[in-house]
Structures are given as C-alpha cells and as structure tokens.
Amino acid sequence: MHPKVWEASGHVETFNDPLIDDKKTGERFRADKIIEDKIAIIVEKVGEKWALQALEKVYGVNSLNAGWWTMDQMKAFIDDEIPHNPNTKKDADWTDVRKFNLMLSTNLGVIADESTKVWLRPETAQTMFVDYKNIIDTMRVKVPFGVAQVGKVFRNEITPGNFLFRTREFEQMEIQMFVHPDMSDEWFDEFFAMSWHYWLELIWLKKENLRLRDHDEDELAHYCAKARDFEYNFPRWRWELQWIHDRTDFDLKQHQEHSGKDMQYHDPHTGKRYIPHVVELSMGLSRTIATTMIDAYEEEKYADWNGNEQTRVVARFHKNIAPIKFAILPLIKKDEKQVTIARDIFKKLSESHMCEYDDGWAIGKRYRRQDEIGTPYCITVDHQTLEDGTVTLRERDSMEQKRVTIEEISL
Numbered sequence: 001m002h003p004k005v006w007e008a009s010g011h012v013e014t015f016n017d018p019l020i021d022d023k024k025t026g027e028r029f030r031a032d033k034i035i036e037d038k039i040a041i042i043v044e045k046v047g048e049k050w051a052l053q054a055l056e057k058v059y060g061v062n063s064l065n066a067g068w069w070t071m072d073q074m075k076a077f078i079d080d081e082i083p084h085n086p087n088t089k090k091d092a093d094w095t096d097v098r099k100f101n102l103m104l105s106t107n108l109g110v111i112a113d114e115s116t117k118v119w120l121r122p123e124t125a126q127t128m129f130v131d132y133k134n135i136i137d138t139m140r141v142k143v144p145f146g147v148a149q150v151g152k153v154f155r156n157e158i159t160p161g162n163f164l165f166r167t168r169e170f171e172q173m174e175i176q177m178f179v180h181p182d183m184s185d186e187w188f189d190e191f192f193a194m195s196w197h198y199w200l201e202l203i204w205l206k207k208e209n210l211r212l213r214d215h216d217e218d219e220l221a222h223y224c225a226k227a228r229d230f231e232y233n234f235p236r237w238r239w240e241l242q243w244i245h246d247r248t249d250f251d252l253k254q255h256q257e258h259s260g261k262d263m264q265y266h267d268p269h270t271g272k273r274y275i276p277h278v279v280e281l282s283m284g285l286s287r288t289i290a291t292t293m294i295d296a297y298e299e300e301k302y303a304d305w306n307g308n309e310q311t312r313v314v315a316r317f318h319k320n321i322a323p324i325k326f327a328i329l330p331l332i333k334k335d336e337k338q339v340t341i342a343r344d345i346f347k348k349l350s351e352s353h354m355c356e357y358d359d360g361w362a363i364g365k366r367y368r369r370q371d372e373i374g375t376p377y378c379i380t381v382d383h384q385t386l387e388d389g390t391v392t393l394r395e396r397d398s399m400e401q402k403r404v405t406i407e408e409i410s411l
Contacts, residue, residue, distance in 0.1 A: 008258035016099035023093040032066035068219040071097040120154035144179040171285035178276040187279040204318040223250040242283040249275040315374030324375040325353040331382040333359040342381040
C-alpha cells in the first residue's frame with residue numbers, strides 16, 4: 001500500500017512495542033516479554049488471583065498482560081523484579097523503556113533512500129478502509145455493510161518465539177462493519193453475541209478456558225472508543241484470541257483528511273450525509289487453529305472390556321471442523337467382500353465429506369488412530385454386513401457402537 005496510508009492511520013507514529021537495553025552487554029529485550037516471563041513464574045507459585053492483587057497494589061496495574069502497562073510501570077517492575085540479564089544471568093544496568101516501531105520497511109525502486117521507502121502492512125484493516133469509497137460507489141451497498149478479509153500481515157518482532165504468539169508473519173482475519181454512528185453500540189453487542197456462539201457452539205471451546213476483558217480507558221488504542229478481548233487460557237499463559245473494537249469514524253476521517261477524498265455516505269432514504277462508524281472483529285488464523293487443537297486435546301482414562309484402566313488420546317473436534325469426518329474400516333483386510341463394500345462406502349461418502357480408508361492393524365488400534373486425529377465417526381464393515389447390509393457406526397466421544405444401514409450414515 002502507499003506509504004501515506006500508514007501515516008494517515010497513525011501506525012508510523014503509534015504502532016510500537018516497548019524495548020529496554022542492558023547497557024552492560026548492549027542486548028535489547030522486549031520489556032513486556034521479559035516481564036511476562038517473570039509473572040508466569042510468580043503465577044505458578046502463588047496463583048493468578050494473588051499475583052494480580054499484588055501487582056495492582058505495588059505497581060498500579062490491572063492486568064497480567066504487561067503489554068497494557070505504561071512504560072513507567074514496566075521500568076519499575078523490571079528494576080525491582082528482574083535485576084539480572086535474562087541471557088547472561090548477571091547483574092544488568094537497564095535503560096529506560098522506549099518505544100520501537102513494529103512495522104517492517106523495505107524499498108521499491110533502483111535507489112534505496114527515504115523517497116522509495118514502503119511498509120509491509122501490519123494489519124489488514126487499512127486495506128478495507130481505503131477501498132471503502134470504491135465499494136459504495138460500485139457495489140450499490142447500503143449502510144450497514146461489512147467487508148471481510150483474510151491475509152498476511154507482518155510485524156517487526158525483535159524477540160520472535162513463544163510458538164505462534166510472537167511471529168514476524170502471520171495470517172489475520174478481520175471484519176470491518178460500516179454502520180450508522182448511532183448504531184455502533186448495537187453492532188458491538190451483535191459481534192460479541194456472534195463471537196460467543198462461534199467459540200462455544202461452532203468451535204466447541206470449553207467455556208472455562210475463555211475470559212472476557214474490557215479495555216480500560218487508559219489502555220485503548222488511539223483509534224478506539226471501546227474494546228473487548230476474548231482471552232484463552234493457554235497451557236503457559238493467557239493470550240488474546242479475538243478482539244472487538246469500536247473504531248468510531250477515526251479511520252475514514254483520517255483517510256479523508258490525508259487524501260482529500262470525500263468519505264461521506266449518502267443515505268438514500270433520509271438524504272443525510274455522514275461518515276460511517278466502524279465496528280471491527282479481528283483474530284489470528286494460526287492462533288485460532290492452535291487454540292482449537294489445544295482445547296480439543298484430551299488424555300482420557302477408561303476401563304476396557306476386562307475392567308483394566310486404559311488411556312486414550314482423543315481430539316474432541318466439533319464434527320463440522322474435524323479434518324476427517326468418517327473413517328471406513330473393513331474388519332478383515334483379507335476378506336475381499338468386506339474390502340469391496342468398505343471401498344464403495346468410502347467412494348460414496350468422499351463425494352461430500354473428507355474421509356479416510358484404513359485397513360492396517362487391529363480394529364482397536366485403528367479406532368485409537370482416528371480418536372487422535374479427531375474423526376467423529378468410524379464405520380466398520382464386518383461379517384454381519386455381508387448378511388444384512390448393516391455396518392458398525394462408532395462415535396468418537398462416547399465410544400458407543402450401534403448397527404445402522406449404509407443409507408442411514410450421515411453427519
């Protein structure tokens with residue numbers, strides 16, 4: 001995108017991460033990252049509730065996420081709690097916490113100087129804001145309307161790591177809803193209700209692993225009037241999973257001012273002209289997938305036929321998002337009639353569902369294999385199938401088995 005877009009959006013001035021240097025070694029650290037590493041140790045010892053109470057009392061913070069602290073609060077904590085360099089383990093001489101721009105830059109053209117400098121986009125939202133005028137002029141849409149995008153974004157992370165949580169390139173998913181200024185609160189609540197339904201009913205996340213957090217006024221982004229995060233209790237830490245922002249008319253006004261283009265919407269019913277407000281829903285694609293896999297994973301204890309305790313690994317994906325929907329298993333690999341029927345079922349179901357055919361090893365091991373990848377149903381073709389045309393349908397979560405006809409098989 002044109003470099004002026006990022007000046008208009010405020011990213012050049014405000015899209016920053018906090019940095020701190022050890023003057024003895026010259027090493028640079030993300031201040032919020034080393035703080036969160038220390039907090040994780042404290043939480044493990046005393047618990048999340050007590051840790052938050054202590055931090056609030058001593059440093060005046062209201063979140064275990066150090067990214068929302070002021071730079072003075074970060075510096076005070078580091079001076080008190082992190083006297084040693086995390087790498088050398090020796091006494092550190094810390095600088096003040098400073099801002100570091102997160103955008104990645106490059107140059108277009110033969111000569112590399114400031115005149116050819118461009119930015120890789122740090123978010124997908126601005127793409128939709130600068131296309132807003134084209135959309136209302138060519139697609140005959142009426143407010144309220146939404147624009148959605150999935151695409152790569154880039155961040156200049158100085159300390160990448162923590163699996164998928166600190167990466168320089170990732171896939172972001174966003175919806176920007178352009179609404180009447182009086183309808184911002186209503187759409188904010190609508191996105192919130194939709195998000196609950198999405199995570200709990202469609203993705204099947206465990207409710208106890210989700211936590212809502214409304215941003216305090218002093219931690220809101222420069223473009224934001226109201227913000228709410230969905231946080232997930234990952235094994236090591238709580239991280240943002242999704243966020244909803246009321247961006248008001250900030251972005252469209254900024255682009256109107258910097259481009260000189262009229263961003264007003266003309267209401268065909270009332271004849272009034274106004275700049276719409278924007279309500280945003282945003283999440284990371286890779287983080288969503290990782291969350292789904294972590295939440296679905298379980299090591300379940302159960303009693304076998306002889307009453308002995310066994311353990312099985314099972315991925316409890318909702319059937320709509322399970323990678324494999326059906327596994328078709330002939331009981332005896334060498335029985336040509338069973339194999340023929342099983343392959344016919346596989347061919348038929350594969351027309352509408354992702355299926356897997358498996359005839360290796362004993363049937364119990366094949367069930368366990370499908371449990372581990374989250375297949376909701378296993379269909380076993382056996383001797384009785386040859387007699388009456390029924391198969392054994394095994395359900396993943398309960399492990400219950402029942403006889404059904406081939407025609408009755410469905411999600």
